[in-house]
Amino acid sequence: MPLEWYSEALGAALELLGGGVQRGILFSDEAPEAVIGKLGLEGFVPEPQGNALTSILLMSQAKVLIGSRSTxxxxxxxxxxxxxFWPQGFDLAKYKRPDAEKDIFV
Incomplete structure (x- = not known):
């Protein structure tokens, strides 16, 4: 996904949360520090070193997720x-029943 999409999704997520984020964790296949810098994400840290299960469990504790087209x-x-928050055109129905309240397309 283009970085611009993540910026737009982050803005929508902040609006949903009603203000600024005090702490966020960036999960990325790219170098997280570079993405944090490119997007100017204050209060965000790279995901802690671990394994895939650790990452998924950490994600499960989030109030809001900004997801790519990744399962x-x-x-x-x-x-x-x-x-x-998911990209427009992402067919969630291939994987789960979309929830009109919790699944938001940007």
Whole structure:
């Protein structure tokens, strides 16, 4: 996904949360520090070193997830039942029944 999409999704997530984020964790296949810098994410830290299960369990504790078209983030949302922002055109129905309240498309 383009970085611009993540910026837009983050803005929508902040609006949903009603203000600024005091702490956020960035999960990324790219160098997290570089993405944090490119997006100017204050209060965000890279995911702690661990394994995939640790990452998914950490994601499941989020109030809001911003997910790509990855099933990895779907597992975090499924376990935590959080709100999640997904790209327009992402066919969630291939993986789960979309929830009109919690699944938000940007």
């Amino acid at each position: 990895f983030s779907l597992w975090g949302q499924y376990l935590g039942q959080s709100h999640a």
